Amino acid sequence: MNRQNFLGHLTLALTLIMLAAVVGQLRRWKHEPLPTRRARIEFSQKSAPRSDAIETTERKPQGAEIYVRFRPGTTPSEIEDITFTRHDRVEDEVEAVDGLTLIEDQDGQDVNSVVSEYSKLPMIEYAEPVSTVQADHGLPGGPKHKHANDAMFGQQWSLENTGQGGGLIGSDIGALRAWSKTTGSSKIVVAVLDSGVDYTHLDLMNNIWVRPADMPAYLDAELGEYNDVHGFNATDRWTDPMDDNGHGTHCAGIIGAEGNNQIGIAGINWNVEIMPLKFLSSTGSGTTKDAIEAINYVINRKRAGVNVRIISASWGSRQKSRALYDVIKKAGDEGILFFAAAGNNSDDSDKRPHYPAGYSDLPNVISVAAVDRNGQLATFSNYGAKSVQIAAPGVDIWSTWLKGEYYSASGTSMATPEAAGVAALVLSTDSNMSVKELRERLFKSVDKLPSLKGKVSTGGRINAARAVGAM
Amino acid sequence: MAANNDDIVKRARADLAKRLGVSETEISQESVEDASFPDTALGASTKGEMSGQMITSGVRIRLQAGKKGGYEYRASGDQLRLYKFKGSNYRI
Numbered sequence: 109m110n111r112q113n114f115l116g117h118l119t120l121a122l123t124l125i126m127l128a129a130v131v132g133q134l135r136r137w138k139h140e141p142l143p144t145r146r147a148r149i150e151f152s153q154k155s156a157p158r159s160d161a162i163e164t165t166e167r168k169p170q171g172a173e174i175y176v177r178f179r180p181g182t183t184p185s186e187i188e189d190i191t192f193t194r195h196d197r198v199e200d201e202v203e204a205v206d207g208l209t210l211i212e213d214q215d216g217q218d219v220n221s222v223v224s225e226y227s228k229l230p231m232i233e234y235a236e237p238v239s240t241v242q243a244d245h246g247l248p249g250g251p252k253h254k255h256a257n258d259a260m261f262g263q264q265w266s267l268e269n270t271g272q273g274g275g276l277i278g279s280d281i282g283a284l285r286a287w288s289k290t291t292g293s294s295k296i297v298v299a300v301l302d303s304g305v306d307y308t309h310l311d312l313m314n315n316i317w318v319r320p321a322d323m324p325a326y327l328d329a330e331l332g333e334y335n336d337v338h339g340f341n342a343t344d345r346w347t348d349p350m351d352d353n354g355h356g357t358h359c360a361g362i363i364g365a366e367g368n369n370q371i372g373i374a375g376i377n378w379n380v381e382i383m384p385l386k387f388l389s390s391t392g393s394g395t396t397k398d399a400i401e402a403i404n405y406v407i408n409r410k411r412a413g414v415n416v417r418i419i420s421a422s423w424g425s426r427q428k429s430r431a432l433y434d435v436i437k438k439a440g441d442e443g444i445l446f447f448a449a450a451g452n453n454s455d456d457s458d459k460r461p462h463y464p465a466g467y468s469d470l471p472n473v474i475s476v477a478a479v480d481r482n483g484q485l486a487t488f489s490n491y492g493a494k495s496v497q498i499a500a501p502g503v504d505i506w507s508t509w510l511k512g513e514y515y516s517a518s519g520t521s522m523a524t525p526e527a528a529g530v531a532a533l534v535l536s537t538d539s540n541m542s543v544k545e546l547r548e549r550l551f552k553s554v555d556k557l558p559s560l561k562g563k564v565s566t567g568g569r570i571n572a573a574r575a576v577g578a579m
Numbered sequence: 580m581a582a583n584n585d586d587i588v589k590r591a592r593a594d595l596a597k598r599l600g601v602s603e604t605e606i607s608q609e610s611v612e613d614a615s616f617p618d619t620a621l622g623a624s625t626k627g628e629m630s631g632q633m634i635t636s637g638v639r640i641r642l643q644a645g646k647k648g649g650y651e652y653r654a655s656g657d658q659l660r661l662y663k664f665k666g667s668n669y670r671i
Binding site: 302303355358387388391392393394395396399422423424425426427449450452453488517518519520521522524 | 624626629631632634657
């Protein structure tokens with residue numbers, strides 16, 4: 109091609125690009141936005157397929173994609189207007205979470221600019237980029253990872269910290285690497301001793317323990333027979349352990365919300381069996397007596413053949429109980445590890461113990477402190493160089509809630525099931541591990557953090573990848 | 580359904596008046612402010628009570644009862660507690 113021809117082609121190409129830009133702008137002025145998913149569905153229902161309609165339906169996102177959560181009360185038409193005036197489009201609505209919308213930019217802005225633009229709007233609760241695959245994923249010789257496709261996975265910084273919300277990239281439990289080795293097992297049963305569990309939640313229902321048909325119902329010498337289809341309710345010893353508070357459902361989701369099912373969140377275990385136990389009331393309070401009754405139930409079921417290996421206990425008080433101590437000890441004798449919340453009083457537990465986490469002389473008790481998305485001890489978290497063993501993420505943790513919803517919560521309540529979930533993941537690789545072996549595995553595999561030195565006995569945050577032997 | 584702040588303050592004043600043996604008119608509202616409490620018992624657990632270790636949002640109500648001094652109530656949803664009244668916490 110000679111120089112004159114080249115300049116001619118270049119001029120022609122530039123002219124066509126400018127023409128396309130003008131036509132595109134004219135479309136917007138004429139209020140002809142590119143069809144949204146909802147619009148596309150309506151179109152396909154009303155009209156016979158046309159070649160251009162099919163082409164539009166199969167269109168893949170070209171621009172930056174972000175998740176935006178609109179505040180309650182923002183109507184779909186307002187959302188459409190907001191995106192339209194910014195030359196963006198609604199790509200998807202996450203039906204399970206009110207107001208959560210996937211938006212695609214269509215005028216070439218970079219993703220950070222789009223996030224910034226939306227974050228400033230008063231009707232926006234938050235805006236964040238759609239997480240992208242790390243550069244080393246799948247590279248020959250690089251570390252192996254396994255992603256979850258759950259709709260809210262991008263917000264689960266404890267599993268994959270991409271720096272969302274101002275966090276430190278990589279400051280997480282290493283779930284993606286762990287999942288390259290195991291995503292859990294339905295043969296492992298984790299008892300969630302709490303306010304019960306909403307076992308009908310779509311993200312939990314497939315991972316809820318159900319008493320095997322050939323196993324007799326729970327029989328207590330004093331209480332009589334209890335039909336423990338889904339676990340046990342110690343508050344009235346009559347109704348089933350359905351959650352009426354939300355706290356227990358949140359803890360259960362952290363351990364074992366069904367993973368890679370495209371909805372909601374991913375649990376640390378994509379597959380596991382959650383045994384709901386209720387001893388906290390609808391206001392989140394309970395008695396030592398009911399806690400003991402529920403642990404007694406777990407021991408009974410273990411002896412009956414249920415492979416319950418972990419109790420997650422996100423509760424406590426300053427009051428010591430010898431009876432509670434004894435029943436937790438007995439659970440340890442039966443091969444059950446007991447994770448307990450260190451407490452949220454910003455106290456040194458070596459000096460002001462919090463129980464049952466404070467029964468740390470028991471070899472099956474692990475007291476769990478909370479860290480934030482920057483690897484710092486949470487400001488509220490109790491600590492103790494001797495009496496608190498390990499830390500886990502416990503700030504702004506998204507999980508399942510009542511009525512099929514999701515909720516972000518903070519506390520050592522959230523850190524405890526993070527640690528318990530990792531223990532279940534380890535057991536899925538070797539279900540015969542003893543309590544002692546499992547405890548040592550978890551302690552030896554922590555990420556040592558400067559912020560935890562002298563604060564917890566291991567000096568570190570739990571690491572799932574190392575614990576399951578994936579790194 | 581969660582009670583609104585006015586209802587909660589009304590309940591708190593009535594409770595305090597009864598405990599102190601004074602008229603409700605002798606109790607004044609010092610402040611009502613949003614607060615985060617360390618657990619589901621609003622950091623005011625009663626004897627023998629276990630509570631979820633989740634940070635719980637609610638309101639802190641400070642009441643003044645003349646020369647008898649100031650008193651603190653904590654509330655979240657329908658839950659109302661009296662904090663450290665003569666050294667003990669109470670669920671209302």
